[in-house]
Amino acid sequence: xxxxxxRYTGSVRRAVGRYAGSVRRAVGQYTGSVRRAVGRYAGxxxxxxxxxxxxxxxxxxxxxxxxLDLGANINGVDKTGKSALLHALASSDGVQVLNTAxxxxxxxxxxxxxxxxxxxxxxxxxxxxxxxxxxxREQEETETLRRFCLQTTELLLSHSxxxxxxxxxxxxxxxxxxxxxxxxxxxxxxxxxxxACHCPEHGPSCWSGFSLLFERLAVLxxxxxxxxxHSEAFRRAERTLELMVGSVSHxxxxxxxxxxxxxxxxYAEQVMLLARPLALQQASPASxxxxxxxxxxxxxxxxxxxxxxxxxxxxxxxxxFVLIENSKAEEEQEVMQH
Numbered sequence: 032x033x034x035x036x037x038r039y040t041g042s043v044r045r046a047v048g049r050y051a052g053s054v055r056r057a058v059g060q061y062t063g064s065v066r067r068a069v070g071r072y073a074g075x076x077x078x079x080x081x082x083x084x085x086x087x088x089x090x091x092x093x094x095x096x097x098x099l100d101l102g103a104n105i106n107g108v109d110k111t112g113k114s115a116l117l118h119a120l121a122s123s124d125g126v127q128v129l130n131t132a133x134x135x136x137x138x139x140x141x142x143x144x145x146x147x148x149x150x151x152x153x154x155x156x157x158x159x160x161x162x163x164x165x166x167x168r169e170q171e172e173t174e175t176l177r178r179f180c181l182q183t184t185e186l187l188l189s190h191s192x193x194x195x196x197x198x199x200x201x202x203x204x205x206x207x208x209x210x211x212x213x214x215x216x217x218x219x220x221x222x223x224x225x226x227a228c229h230c231p232e233h234g235p236s237c238w239s240g241f242s243l244l245f246e247r248l249a250v251l252x253x254x255x256x257x258x259x260x261h262s263e264a265f266r267r268a269e270r271t272l273e274l275m276v277g278s279v280s281h282x283x284x285x286x287x288x289x290x291x292x293x294x295x296x297x298y299a300e301q302v303m304l305l306a307r308p309l310a311l312q313q314a315s316p317a318s319x320x321x322x323x324x325x326x327x328x329x330x331x332x333x334x335x336x337x338x339x340x341x342x343x344x345x346x347x348x349x350x351x352f353v354l355i356e357n358s359k360a361e362e363e364q365e366v367m368q369h
Contacts, residue, residue: 079109079118086115086133087122095133099140106141112148120157120183125164125176135186144192154187155194155203162206162214181217188224188334195231199238204228208240211247211271212259218271219355222278224334235285241309242288244271248302249294261298269305277355280325282312324353 082103085095095115099105108114113121116137123130138144147153158180165173184203188194199205204221207214208228222228230237251264276282290306292299331339340353351357 080107080115082107082115083109083113083118086119086137087130088128089130089132092132092136095136099136105137106143106146108146111150112146114143114146116142116144116154117146117148117152117157120154123157123161123179123183125161125179126168126172129179131179131182131186134183138186138190144187144190151201153196153201154192155184155196156201158184159201159203159206162210177213177217181220184217185220185335188220191333194221194224194226197230197232197237202238204240205238205243208243208271208275209247211244212251212264212267215267215271215274219274220334222274223328223332223336225329225332228275228279229283235283235288239283239285239288240275241272241282242285244268244275245290245302245306248305252295252298252302265298265301265305272305272308273357274355276308276312277321277324278328280317280322282309284309284313320352324355327353 080103082095082098082105085091085098105116106114116134119130119133119137122128123134144154161176161180165176168176184194194203196202204218204226207218207221211218228240229235230239235241245268248264248268251259251268252261290302292303295302327340328336337354340350343350343353345353
């Protein structure tokens with residue numbers, strides 16, 4: 032790749048090519064040459080630079096750190112508009128290549144979370160792609176991939192990345208609600224960060240997470256129970272809806288939206304019961320305690336919220352309420368009754 036992008040000095044080839052413990056010694060020995068190479072890529076636009084290449088694998092982390100220490104432009108982009116942060120995300124496959132440490136370092140050094148490529152891909156585009164790559168994988172690989180996406184999303188959100196976007200195919204929360212049964216932890220993280228449950232530009236008339244959830248539930252309830260037992264589909268839908276309703280002061284639904292019982296066959300009555308919290312929110316103002324929860328969650332951002340809420344001088348039951356962990360309160364009530 033270096034040969035196609037111009038001539039680098041021999042010392043830079045060695046510094047970037049080893050990617051192991053010796054890279055620090057190599058960079059230290061050829062500091063002058065590396066500084067000159069870094070200087071060549073200090074502008075806002077360049078061909079793929081040593082920094083870009085060092086960001087692409089976790090084994091190159093020492094080299095990445097050295098290049099940043101030597102003044103490499105962390106937010107410089109290549110000819111496609113891809114920054115070092117986008118290189119680190121794009122090269123991660125979620126299973127074999129896990130660039131979490133590289134991504135964390137780049138964010139801590141000031142990488143721009145608003146960066147996007149010429150074709151429109153942004154920091155969340157690569158995670159959306161990975162979440163769609165679970166088909167045909169072993170369960171262990173799938174879990175590793177989803178865990179990587181969850182950890183990386185938390186890193187990005189903790190550095191004030193904004194996940195809200197109009198286009199459904201580019202929206203991480205739209206993608207996750209579209210398969211809520213496997214993405215509840217990621218949905219909770221996004222909602223904790225303040226992600227909207229609808230199109231942030233045009234409102235729910237463009238797309239709505241609430242209608243999407245019930246559409247997905249219809250697919251699951253009409254599918255074979257060997258894939259997911261219908262009782263479990265209900266449980267996961269209820270949890271997702273609880274998180275969505277609990278995260279907003281007022282649930283915004285598409286105009287004239289309603290549940291069509293025929294879409295749910297013999298489960299129509301249960302689905303109507305599941306949707307009751309939405310109907311109640313539309314019919315009357317939200318309760319004061321609900322509005323207080325929404326306000327507290329907003330004040331505690333950015334994510335993660337869990338540690339921040341647990342540090343508050345509140346009883347456990349109030350902490351669970353703020354974190355939308357009502358099941359813990361129910362479990363405690365059952366223990367007390369017995």
